[in-house]
Amino acid sequence: MAAFLQLDQVSKAFGAVTVADALSFDVPSGEALGVIGPNGAGKTSMFNLITGTLSPTSGRILFDGQDVTRSSAAKRCRAGMARSFQVPQPFSGMTVFENAMIAATQAGGMHGRTAEQFCLEVLDQTELLDRANTLAGGLTLLGRKRLELTRALCARPKLLMLDEIAGGLTDAECGALIQTIRDIHARGVTIIWIEHVVHALLAVVDRLIVIDFGRKIAEGAPRAIMESPEVQEIYLGIEADA
């Protein structure tokens, strides 16, 4: 089966700074892929390249059988991608519910009561229902992170891209988040998840890739990757011979 998302030698450089260096990998349909790597490794830049917020210097990106390398972010979203932003980007002057409604109506293609009901369900799932009428600009950082997840879910994507949504949660909240993402995965949604909270990631993903200096340095089964000496050294800063 052809890959649902394929990155083919994707590179991006800002002058002398390379944020993506010949990145190539495939994500089959229905997979949950975890992405780890040190701060500044280029994980979020990779998300920006996939979603169209950045355009690559070279290389190709294929999504659902289409070459989307030159497509706008909006077009890729309508083709079925949705993401959360690591640095939350709320519609500050609108309420939490309205933020969800924008995702459901513009990206999710829903209308009227159906959209409203769907948003209520997602807000319940992400524990923001009691803040539904709060202006998004008035949320705490944690609330804004939840709103990022909410919007991504309301978009009803085929490919869900999550960028560090578990940081700062209590154990109980993290458990609930894991369950939410598992449920979405079980529905057949393809997921790419960047996360520093490794235990949350390992509870969900089928496969891991490791990024450093814009390069893919390892790829494989989660446990094996986490235990490999090169990951221990580069990602966790532990000497290889220790």
Place this chain on the structure above:
Amino acid sequence: MNLSDFHVTRTSPAARIAALLGALILIVLIAAPWWAGRADMRLMGELFLYLALASLWNLMAGYAGLVSVGQQAYVGFGGYMLFALTIFGGLHPLGAIALAGALGALIAVPVALLIFRLRGAYFAIGTWVIAEVFRLSFAQVSALGGGSGSSLPVGIVKSLAASRSGREHLSYWLALGSAVLVIAAVYLFLRSRNGLALTAIRDNELAAGSLGIDIWRTKFIVYVVTAALTAMIGALIFLQKLRISPDAAFSVNDWTAFVIFIVVIGGIGTIEGPIIGTLIFFLLRETLADLGTIYLIVLGTVAIVIMLKAPTGLWGLIRSRFDIELFPLRFRVKPSPQSTKG
């Protein structure tokens, strides 16, 4: 938590009262020819036209983020089209107003393709330059009086209504109708799916694009529709003035600076803001206009004080204190009645 305990509503008691009061005020205003004097009606007519211009500029700048200082391009264009179409095209003035709108949209398309390449302050300057190009171009047309302008022939004026009072009533109702039409159109648009997209763009373009909203297309549509309606208002303005010249038609002071003042002090990015702003602007103008230059200094001072003390304008101040909206755009999630009992 049971989701059937919640429902979503877009109205509120305040909005229902506002709608009722609005309807009553509208009836009183429609009946103005029977209770208001000639001078008052002329003043109110001018007020309604400014209200329409301000509501349109607010849609463009406050929601689509297109801060144009060149809307006088379309006011003047509409005015000149009224003169050209009635004098040379032999059209009835009302037909000419409608056609001026269509032509305004047409001319806005290439203008938008040009100036949409500019961002922020450069966009603002670009719109002003375009307006100057319009002014200089119309000053070259000798058939329309060139730089000194021309007057609307008596025959065309009389085709509107035979008697003077008939014409005055008609132009008052046209001004009132255009303000009501513009506000209703803005309100209905903002309530629609596309209006939600536009509001999202206002708040965060990065997130809006990532949620499938075509930012360029949305802004383009807003710009072109705003241009068309502004041209129609321009035609109406010069139907009342009966005389047009390039300097009056493309005046940045009259058609843009005052409009920005109205929107900013009233509350940019809200439907209510331009209404409050227009009332305050006319109140200041009518009480201070005799003072000459001091009047403009007072206007500037008021604008500076409000921008510093209430950056969201007077309506922003009221809204944040009382959490009300007269034109209900918000979605509100409320507990359903049956669940509050149990």
